[in-house]
Amino acid sequence: MSALPPVNTAHRLQLDPIATPDRLLLGPGPSNAHPRVLQALARTPIGHLDPLYVELMGEVQELLRYAWQTDNRLTLPMSGTGSAAMEATLANTIEPGDKVLVAVKGYFGLRLVDMAERYRAEVVTIERPWGEAFSLEEIAAALERHKPAILAIVHAETSTGIRQPMEGIGDLCRRHNCLLLLDTVTSLGAVPLYLDHWKVDLAYSCSQKGLSCPPGLGPFTMGPRAEAKMAARSGKVPxxxxxxxLLNRYWGSDRVYHHTAPVNMNFGMREALRLLAEEGLEQAWERHQRNAERLWAGLEGLGLELHAPRELRLPTLTTVRIPEGVDGKAFSLHLLNRHGIEVGGGLGALAGKVWRIGLMGYNSQSQNVDRLLNLFESELPAFRSGGVHSAAVAV
Structure with a gap:
């Protein structure tokens, strides 16, 4: 038997224990987790088939139903980020050749298109400019014209700050024998959601925004009509x-092993949902709206223009137009490097045109609003044309 070679130490790093700075995350996500959630995450793990963990799984499912206002049997947190839950809604219901209508009004509508195409759907789209929402008449006309198996639409478009009105869309989908799939990534826990009342068949979200938990889980829910379509598949889910x-056998009554669940992430999810239930949905929704209005009034008082019209504006994500002559990225870096505050830039069609300010979950507090407004008032003038050169104050 030949001797083994010596260990290659080229990649052996000598590092100190991790030390991250304190940041106030007021961008499009993630947001800061609630301190009690972080405490729950730090608890000693238990087995993913431990009877105590099985009990916790049921509590998480029930609290997710409360947060979404649904009685859906198949409601669970996917072991993955919100994008995993997003993909799960499509993977489980699309069969090759199914027509999927995606209502695109921002970046994440385009992601739905990309994912649906990968599952070999026939994807058709309707589009609105990045700062508008769809009317019921537009959706009705598209359903009549295309007759899709699934309509996918984003409730809270993170790239634009637009909230899509939902009343009546579910009724239209029932009339056309079409499933309604809803992205609630930037609305769950923070913006009014009534899945059953709106007749939503599939929805997904994430853990790191309105639920005040770190990223890593993707809440997913599927109603009876979507279950029926999945059960009628001609082949396996791809x-x-x-x-x-398969997941339902683990999260359902059988509790059959599927994968090693992220136990501590679900500790955090349980605590996050417990805190939401303790506050009450209506109170949480009102808190987000109140703090958003405080932010809007303050920004407009400083002469800044908001991108989304007020009647469609999300309380969780505000898009602010970058003033002419301002280096928006330099100002964002200044806030991060000098003050430890993160705000986001624009995506896609809005890249370089807006800042995105998030007030989600634990971060939706009046003191955070006031702190940010004070910095916009005192330090943004230096980044305007004729002020101090942006590069001089960006660090």
Whole structure:
């Protein structure tokens, strides 16, 4: 037997224990987690089939139903980020050749298009400018014209700050024998959501925004009509990890092993949902609206223009137009490097045109609003044309 070579130490780093700075995350996500959630995450792990963990799984499912206002049997947190839950809604319901209508009004509508195409759907789109929402008449006309199996639409478009009105869309989908799939990534826990009342068949979200938990879990829910379509598939769901027919055996009454669940992430999710239930949905929604209005009034008082019209504006994500002559990225870096505050830049069609300010979950507090407004008032003038050169104050 030949001797083994010496260990290659080229990649052996000698590092200090991790030390991250304190940041106030007022961008499009993630947001700061609630301190009690962080405490729950730090608890000693238990087995993913431990009877105590099985009990916790049921509590998480029930609290997710409360947060979404649904009675859906198949409601669970996917072991993955919100994008995993997003993909799960499509992977489980699309069969090759199914027509999927995506209502695109921002970056994440385009992501739905990309994902649906990968599952070999026939994807058709309707589009609105990045700062507008769809009317019921537009959706009705598109359903009549295309007759899709699934309509996918974003409730809270993170790239634009637009909230899509939902009344009546579910009724239209029922009339056309079409499933309604809803992105609630930037609305769950923070913006009024009534899945059953709106007749939503599939929805997904994330853990790191309105739920005040770190990223890592993707809440997912599927109603009876979507279950029926999944059960009638001619073949297997083409994604083993996200296959709800398998996951339901673990999250359902059988508790059959599927994968090693992220136990501590679900500790955090349980605590986050427990805190939401303790506050009450209506109170949480009102808090987000109140603090958003405080931010809007303050920004407009400083002469800044908001991108989304007030009647469609999200309380969780505000898009602020970068003033002419201001280096928006330099100002964002200044806030981060000098003050430890993160705000986001624009995506896609809004890249370089807006800042995105998030007030989500634990971060939706009046003191955070006032702190940010004070910095906009005192330090943004230096970044305007004729002020101090932006590069001089960006660090």
């Amino acid at each position: 994604n083993w990890y996200l296959d709800v027919t």
